[in-house]
Amino acid sequence: MSESEQPVDLKSYIRLCAVIFLVVLCTTSAMIAASFSDHLGSGWTGRVTVILGIAVINAFLVAGYLMHLLSEKKLVYTVLCFTVFFFIGLMGLTLWAMGNFPVGTINH
Amino acid sequence: MQSNVQQFPPNRPEAAEAHSDHGHDHGHDDHGHHEHHEPGFWSKYIFSTDHKVIGIQYGLVSLSFMLFGFFLMVMMRWQIAHPGVPVPVIGPVLAALLGQPAAHGIISPELYNSFGAMHGTIMVFLGVVPLAFAAFGNYVVPLMIGAPDMTFPRINMASFHAFFLGGLVMLVSFFIPGGAAQAGWTSYSPLASTIPTDGQAFWLVGMVLLITSSLLGAVNFIATIIQLRTPGMTWMRLPFFVWAQFVTAFLLLLAFPPLEAAGLLQLMDNVAHTSFFLPTGLAVSGPVGQVSGGGSPLLWQHLFWFLGHPEVYVLILPAMGIVAEIIANNTRKPIWGYKSLVYAALVVGFLSFIVWAHHMYLTGMGQGIATFFQATTMIISIPSVVILTCMFLSLWGGSIRINTPMLFALGFLPMFGIGGLTGLPLGLAASDLYLHDTYYVIAHFHYVVAPGTIFALFAGVYFWFPKMTGRRMSEFWGRVHFWCSFTFMNLVFMPMFAQGIKGMLRRMSDGGVNYSAAKVPGVIDTLPGTVMELNTWILWAAVGLGIAQIPFIINLFWSISHGEKVKSDNPWHATTLDWQTPTPPPHGNFAHEPHVVRGPYDYSLPGEANDYTPQSETGGKSAH
Amino acid sequence: MEIPYTVKNRPDTGIYNAKLGVWLFLASEVMLFGGLFSAYVLLRVGAQPGHWPHGWLDVRFGTVNTILLALSAITTLLAWAACKVREFGKFKFFHGCTILLALTFLGIKSYEYHDKWIHYEIQLKDGTFADGHLEEQDDKQVVLHGRIVKDEKDLYDLRAQKDIQLGEVKIDRANIVKMQNYGPWHNTFTAIYFTLTGLHALHILGGTLVIFYLWGPGSKMYKTDPERFTNRIEVSGLFWHFVDLVWIFLFPVLYLT
Known part of the structure; x- marks a missing residue:
């Protein structure tokens, strides 16, 4: 019984979920783009940093919103x-x- | 005095009534008999979800494992003292059971290695941890915090079954071709992956089961202590034993998984022939092995000791908790520095995660990292000393009651002191390089665990036995057990310091005979004869230690049905809630939810009629 | 006997038992995968220069699986929300989707495993290496769909080579020095790949079983104790999101870098 995260009505909740899903799609695309981009130098160090940085954002979204960690x-x-x-x-x-x-x- | 003991808060007459026919009329084996329908044998004793039954299950199984682990050690001591000589009496049995590795009753070096590895594994993971944490924790913690049971009773049961299965896998591995694991309880790679026996795979599967069991237990303990404290039981009113178990549970929760990860990786190395811990160009007795290589043997050591060191505190913290309870109870005064004890336990738990590499100074560590781990190791000794000092100070000015639990608790203090202080030279890289892998190390950690923790566990058994069964264990035989154990423990382990300082290495199946006999020209110091003779002394002291346990075993089982009946629910006149239940506690423990109004150790309050005031007792002046 | 706070929140901690329990369990899971990720980092950093593989895994499959898991995380959340507002039919629909998405994920994963299983590297007597997917083999010869390279090093970094020509390669058995598929034993990359994704797949499987139970036979509790049932959905959802979280790191670490 988590009083703190009451979904008042399902419709607005679905809208929120759709937004999160779109953002996750964008971050995933960004990761793939960073992986194949030629602008991040020839070595892997810079590329790995950028990709893991995006992954951390992605993880933050999942943990923060989907797992309700922000209101825990x-x-x-x-x-x-x-x-x-x-x-x-x-x-x-x-x-x-x-x-x-x-x-x-x-x-x- | 006995008759008008305050068994339940006086404002709850029903509760007093409910218990009064308990302590007197009922026998020993009626745990959980208050259910409305009488459960059958299987659901009552095997698939029970009652924390008390599970605690007793854990207790009996882990005590049996400890006896078995001790037996392995005596076999090893025989081999060390008399290399190549058949073991008297037990030799033929071993030969019949194990075949070739024990041919003619002689313990072969491979079998010695198996026994060594399994002695360590069994004593740590199947003996002391389940007894200290799971058995006492399960039985006592919910009672002490006034809870009806653990938070997740069925997970609790699953935890015991995983433990039992893990123990079974370990035992079965003795009988497979090649025998049980031989790479020591630390299972260092690549050794663990190159010895030709499947025993290592069994060991790893067994460990995964035991780790799973510990994780389930740890989650349950933490959730229970956080969620099920009875009204009024604030954090600073928890008995120190509960605090110790709480910190222990966190250590198990967060330190065990990396070992589980390492276990999975080593299992892959052994079964799927990966090379996680196998370096490139690894040669096994001549030819280069058929593995891809590229792995890191040191990675295993890091992951292992990330558990391994917190594990030391898993072994010692519950023991400290038990000793604190018994000392407070038998000095009849509040434990000295309760808050310092609590904070010290928390600091120990925290720091224990960042000291692990002091087991690895000899792996060719750089100065930077070695300095870091030396510093944290020296720092962690401070809270340990705080805890020990508080307990010593608690004795001061008390009117001490000497009984068997108290004797064992008092024995714990100097023994743990010796064990702890001899650890300091091992925490400093310079002295550790010399002492590493010698009998000095063996003596050090056995002083911590054997006469330390195990004494505390004995104390706990004698202390809570009346609550579990409604009868006391024999005081006379308890004292015989204590004095004999105390003497022989020291005779076993004290000489090992001398042997180790002289340079005798551990894990040598001949006890150093070959090392000693190798009169290499120009080498100044081989092991002198006196050091070798100590091996014989230690053997007979170990046998004596084994004999000293016989009074305990008989006492334990005999007292269940023949011990002196306790006259009240609170025979030790203790303050904590575990003594405020009927004896033995029924399913659900308390007749009414207790309300706590004071700290855990209100002994000898000025102006009170009794020299103890239970935590749930209202009235009295100094409720805090 | 009733255990307190199985449904209601304990006032001073603000949560119910199972939720605390699952967070503690997830904390231990963090350390479990943390240990494995540490192993990954060490193996990668410790690999000889030029020996860490790049581009061995098909990014397309990884991407699809990432999206599948993200979607299933959303449906899990919506299933809980549906329970919360007491719309049982919608709950059944959303969690049905979760189960289907999870099974599709596992299907794709096993296809990828199979792809590695039939992928062989063959060391030849003339010092060259044949590499490709096994088409057929008999006592005399092995047929691969792949290529022959002069140096084993050319097999590691596939991303650096722009024009890889694959074709049918026939190899005499007599010419073979060593033949090994891309199983976990192949090198430390395949070892950690199979271990990490294998353990993750086990988590998916376990999670799916739990969700399936709650969706099917376990959903009877909705009628008797809907609040408790909703809590169960929430707790199992937390586990499911964690599994998704692990994949969010597995995907870039194994497929993209």
Whole structure:
């Protein structure tokens, strides 16, 4: 019983969903365009950054609107904040460790 | 005193009535007998959704696994002390059961490796965690917060069944061709993918099941503690045990999944022949293996220890919770520094996620990352010391009641202290490079877990047994159990510090004989004879430790039907809500929803008639 | 015995039990996929220069699947909204769509798997490599629809090569040194591709089963306890959206870069 997200009538809700769907279509197209575009340099670094940036926007839309995260309770935010922090720790520290070897290490 | 114990808040006469015929007339085995229809055996004991039955299920199964894991260890100690000599008495049984790896009753090096890997796995994932977290957590947490059950009773049942299945898979793996996993409980790749046995695949499948079980349990615990606290049970009125379980549940929830991911990847390596953890050009006993390569062995270690270190706190936090409850109860005064305990537990839980690579200093780490992990490791010792200090200070000025639970709780304090302090040299890269992979490490973490956590768990068993069964365990045999265990535990583990400092390596099936005998010219320090002799001492101390458990086992089962009956629902005169239920608690626990009006440890309030004031008791001056 | 807050929100936390439960579960899922994504990043960063494949997967299929999942996320939400305003018929329609979309997704996914399964790389005795889809094979020869390259490196970055000519390639069995399809064992890219998408597909399958249960036999609860049923739809929808969220990252990471 989520009092905070009452869909008052179905029609306006369908309209909102249609908008979100269109936006998702646009971001997906933008990702594909970025992937095949010649303007983002020859290497992959810049391209990956742009594409993942768009993916994050896309994810924000899904989490924020479809999962109602924008109007969720503080408790859920707290749990997710810790999770994201630990996820960043896992990936970040592992990457750091894998890039940080004593001078002279040939293979790892 | 016993007779006019305040069993239920006085303003609820029906509740007092409901319980009064309980403690006296009913036997031991009637958990959940208050249902309107009498459920059959299967739905009552096997497919039960009652948190208390599930807790007892977890307890019995994990105690059995602990005994089994202990047995594996004694076999290993025999092999270490007498390499190549048939195991007396049990040798022929092993040969009949396991065939070639135990031919003539001699434990082959492969079998030794299996036993080593499975001893660690069973003790950690099938013994201590399910007992400390799932068994005590399930039985006690809902009672302590005044809840009728866990939030998701059926998920709770599923959690136990996944655990049981996982344990079964682990056991079955002993009997497959090639035997159980042999790569240590840490299962480092590429070793784990190159030993020719399917045992590793069994191990991984078993682990996925156990991890699933832990996740379901963790979700359930967190949701229960957040959602089902009874009115008035604010966060700062939760008993410390509940806080400890709460933090533990978060560790399991967020630290286990990366290991599940790693387990899936290693399963792919072993079954689908991928190369997630196998480097390019990997040579297995000569020729280069037929794998694509390109993987990273260190990735396994990172993912494993991302769980592995929080796991240490999963093992220790519930134990600390139990000890805190018992100390407060038996010193008859509030636990010292309740808030510091709570915050320290939270900080420990948080920091435990960012210390894991101190297990990996020897993997050729750069200075930057090593410094970071040394710093976090040193910082995390502070809240641990805060917790231990609070417990020591709680003893000061109390009129201490010595009974079996209290003895075990008191035993926990110095044992955990030794275990914790000897960990500091392992957290610093410079000293760890020398001590890594020696018996010093074994001694260190066993001091934390064996005489530490397991003592606390024994304390918990003796402490809550009257609530579970309505009878006490024998005090005399309890004390015999404590003193013998205490002595032999130290005789087993203390010599290992000496062996480790002398450089004796762990995971050697001959206990270092070959290492010691190798009189290489120019090498100054091989293992001296005295260090090798300690192996024999440790063997017999371990056997003694095993014998010391016999009084406990007999006491446990005998007392279920023959123990001294408790005269009230609150035999220890405790303050927390778990003692405010009928004995044993019926399905649904409380006759009426309790209302909490005070903190968890209101012992010896000035001006009160009794030296304890239950959390749900109104009146009295210093309700806070 | 009744467990509190199964339907109503607990006043101080503001949510009901199952919703908290599913968010906790999703937190653990974040860490599960987080571990796998970390593995992906490490394998990619640690690959030898020029050895990480590009353009091995068909972007068209990936795009269609992305759109299918986005649509199913919308229908899931509308199914919940329909329950909320107590329009049971519309709920049945929207969740019926969800199930069909999910099954189509799985169909396309298995076609893609099959495509990799029959795709072979064959090392020949003269040091060249044949690469393509298996057309037929017998004891004597193997027929591929593909091409022959001089250097194995030419097989990695397909996006960099503009004019790839594919045709029928006949190979004598006697000339073959090593023949391997593009299964998970082929290299670390196919390994992580199959693992990530496989685990994701399992989530889709599990989610579909749950939604199917709630759509079919489980929907009986709508008559007795509509509020609780709506909560179930919401909670299962949260899981479904999370699965969509994972795909939003899988698609660019595997197909586009």
